[in-house]
Amino acid sequence: MTEQTAHPSPAASGSATNGAIVLDQVGKTYGSGEGAVEAIRSISLTFAQGQSVAIVGPSGCGKSTLMRMIAGLDDLTAGSIRIGDRQVTGPVRDIGVVFQRDLLLDWRSVLDNVLLPAEIRGMDMAAASKRAMALLEELDVAGFAKHYPWQLSGGMRQRVAIARALLPSPHLMFLDEPFSALDAMTRDQMNVLLQQIQAAEHVTTLLITHSILEAVFVADRVLVMSGRPGAILDDITVDFPRPRKLELRETPAFTAIVGRIREQFVKTGDLVG
Template identity: 60%
Template sequence: MQEIVVEGVERTYRSGGRAVHALGPVDFAIEQGRTTTIVGPSGCGKSTLLRILGGLDRPSGGQVRVRGEPVGERVEGIGVVFQRDLLLDWRNILDNVLLAAEMKGLPRGPAAKRAHALLTELGVGDFADRHPWELSGGMRQRVAIARALLCEPWLLLLDEPFSALDALTRDQMGVLLQRVQQTAKTTSVLITHSIPEAVFLSDRVLVMSGRPGVILDDIAIDLPRPRTLAMREEPEFAAIARRIRMQFERSGVLTA
């Protein structure tokens, strides 16, 4: 089922009296329960696109429809993970996760139970009563993912969630995210700069050009799941990675 339909979406910013055409027009549809990844160079408007999908930014032209309904001021029931973990220093880990439930006015009891379960699943269950500054970057981002998943969102938006982490932690987080996705089956849109990460995590990759960002390529990834890190060395995986890289080379984003 086509859950989200993006039609001719564009975004123009005003910057110092000048209009900057940052994004689009882009057209695509996102299937329910699938992980779609958007890769593209910095400044191509992919974060803007993600925000528009979540109703956190308004397009200058075109529209986004969710299950047929045009998106207005707000999209209900989404989970967002940003590049920065954005944990609140004045709350312990459990209360940070519970923020998502508080904002919706949900009762604390059942939410806390689910929060504990999520933290345990993500490997940070022992830190529930610690404070954010006592955790490493990777652990903090796990907490941020738990917070995004707390209210069982139908759509998960991931805006470069692992780009502030070191390479090893990043691989670990990829495996972890895949496992969570496998059970939750949430429709996800991921933004990344990393080609291997895009191929590893997605059912589909959209390759975007530089500003104004338009879609250069739309690649379905049918590699079997669950995927392992070792699969990255296999020819099928490498072939897809090459196809994405070639797109960047052809459009001048990467030069050989």
Template identity: 55%
Template sequence: MASAVPNLAIDRVGKVYPSSHGAVTALKDINLAIAPGEFVSIVGPSGCGKSTLLKCVAGLEPISSGSIAVHGKPLDGPPDALGVVFQRDVLLDWRTILDNVLLQAEFLGHSKAEYRPKAQQLLERFGLSGFEDRHPWELSGGMRQRASICRALLCEPELLLMDEPFGALDAMTRDDLNVELARIWQGTNKTVMFITHSIPEAVFLSDRVVLMSRSPGEIVDIIDIDLPRPRSLSIRESAAFGDYTHRIRHHFAELGIVQE
């Protein structure tokens, strides 16, 4: 994973929001470098600034201090070669599933006809073949989120940002998409920053897990995950997997965030 230039470099980043009751510090002195092809998850309690950090990296929120560089270039807006998946799928109900996926190409000024075969290939890969002409309201939540991931992957982003994309799904669907995401990531070598509340999910997917404290959000630890790949769900039954989840939970317990 080592690289002279990280795909994402976050240096002493702070984020402060004004309010009628005074300034609110959402992020404080965030330092994180993510190498090309690395999968990094960020875990922390609600309100710790995880989603705010992702929006800053996506160029959707200005930072108050520090700097962010993507592909070695200082961030001054949404970076090139970026894909974003939010917790809500934000599909457009008046467009078919195929046209929702192709929206990414349209947004970037590409030809829909050129990207149609790639969109159909992604939909097939995510188990949505035969649903291309359906509308979002005709699909389950898990199927909609699959389509959302297809849209984010359509134009081959180098950096993929995922903000609790499976948080609203049932446990079985979430497990299924975890496995599919891990398989897709390993086959495409994307750089991924993944936000989650789930410690087991973070351990299962990641090369490293970043732990954040309560607001103001600070990084309190970064844990390397040394588990073999490819990973199946059965790895969650291993002693090594249990050791990682216990270590992370114990760290949060020491901070008073969870109970052991």
């Protein structure tokens, strides 16, 4: 299928990883011989700088594996990945990652959790504290800076996790099913917030999700993956104006894109039509 590239928004400069992400015939196989399991098959893609990309697909299709390979946390068995002018050969430093579990440290305050990357990287703590509070303000949890994670709701904890991921001003932010454990109303709120943060931080975003609605609402581009071995079934540009409101999901244009994605899963037998 022909690749589609949405118009990128500006991104911050000054990092070796700043730029497009290019995947060339990327593959991943676990094991060898008769016991080999092919997880990813021959994926070639380009993610534009500043773009918000969502990947949807059935469980076990390799979405998270693909994300880990781009982040340099999992080795390739075929092909290559480049970020900007550098080939990915190990963990990429310039990435903020948010997982389904927020992984906050319950014995540290909200502010101290956000500041953890600054301590690990040896950043200027005064400047880091100022940015941490600005991020918490942007995420509407600044009033809980002195609280502890166990005192917060699930949605608030994920806001703190996003602030922590963004503290070092990464050019890339990867989110692996970050809102799947939240209730429907909180998830809607986080979807609206995520697109606002992506625009404010000018960060290239890769979202892994099982929710077709979430993918279409948040992203500039939706990649549809097949069941194992994971391959790209469809590559859809989502060009709705930003900022997007939840009412967008009730429009015929939005419904049409959701229907197109569902039809792909019906064709492959991953969804009953």
